[in-house]
Amino acid sequence: MPVRQSQSCDGLPFDAVPTAPSCIAAGQISVRDLQAGTSIVATEGTLQLSFRDHSLAWLGNAVPLRSITLHEGEQFVTPQRGVVSISAASPGSVAFVVQTSRAENVARRVVNQAVHRLAALVNAKRRRIA
Numbered sequence: 001m002p003v004r005q006s007q008s009c010d011g012l013p014f015d016a017v018p019t020a021p022s023c024i025a026a027g028q029i030s031v032r033d034l035q036a037g038t039s040i041v042a043t044e045g046t047l048q049l050s051f052r053d054h055s056l057a058w059l060g061n062a063v064p065l066r067s068i069t070l071h072e073g074e075q076f077v078t079p080q081r082g083v084v085s086i087s088a089a090s091p092g093s094v095a096f097v098v099q100t101s102r103a104e105n106v107a108r109r110v111v112n113q114a115v116h117r118l119a120a121l122v123n124a125k126r127r128r129i130a
Contacts, residue, residue, distance in 0.1 A: 020097075021043050021044070021095040021096065021097050022095065022096055022097070022098065023044075023093055023094070023095045024086065024087070024088060024093060024094060025088065025092075025093045026088045026090075026091055026092055026093065027088070028087065028088070029085050029086065029087045030085070030086040030087070031083060031084070031085050031086075032083070032084050032086065032098060033081075033082075033083050034078050034081065034082065034083075034084055034098070035078070035081050035100065035101055036078055036079065036080045036081050036101065037077060037078065037101030038077070038078045038098060038099065038100055038101050039075050039076070039077050039078075039097075039098070039099040039101075040070065040075065040076045040077075040078070040084070040086065040096055040097075040098055040099075041070075041073075041074070041075045041096060041097045041098075041099065042070040042071060042072050042073065042074050042075075042094070042095075042096050043072070043073075043095045043096055043097055044072060044093075044094055044095035044096075045072060045088060045089075045090045045092060045093065045094030045095065046069060046070065046071050046072065046088070046089040046090040046094065047069070047070040047086055047087070047088070047089060047094055047096055048067060048068075048069055048070075048086070048087045048088070048089035049067065049068045049069075049070060049076060049084055049085070049086055050065045050066070050067045050068075050084070050085040050087075051065070051066055051078075051082050051083065051084045051085065052064075052065055052066065052082065052083075053066070053080075053082075054080045054081055054082035055080070057082075069089050070096075
């Protein structure tokens with residue numbers, strides 16, 4: 001099966017549109033490295049999620065894959081950090097949304113605020129010099 005980088009339904013890279021739905025066609029797989037507490041919501045079609053227990057990752061392929069089927073409108077919250085393979089369980093394309101955990105959003109917000117404050121400080125210093 002071909003593996004592709006996830007894109008939003010508009011064709012933009014997923015990272016450029018944080019909460020936009022991602023679309024994949026039948027026969028394609030989207031692979032995501034997700035933090036614990038991340039939600040995957042099936043917005044169109046039926047999804048097949050596959051992952052291994054992250055705590056046993058050092059065993060490689062000896063650990064069996066765990067598979068979950070998400071029907072349209074259902075949500076799955078990742079219990080731990082790990083790589084999740086998302087594919088279409090129904091014929092045709094499917095769409096889904098990945099929502100990061102609240103803790104990750106808070107950390108990202110703090111970093112963004114620090115960057116903006118630093119940029120404002122640099123601009124103020126630059127104006128004083130000029």
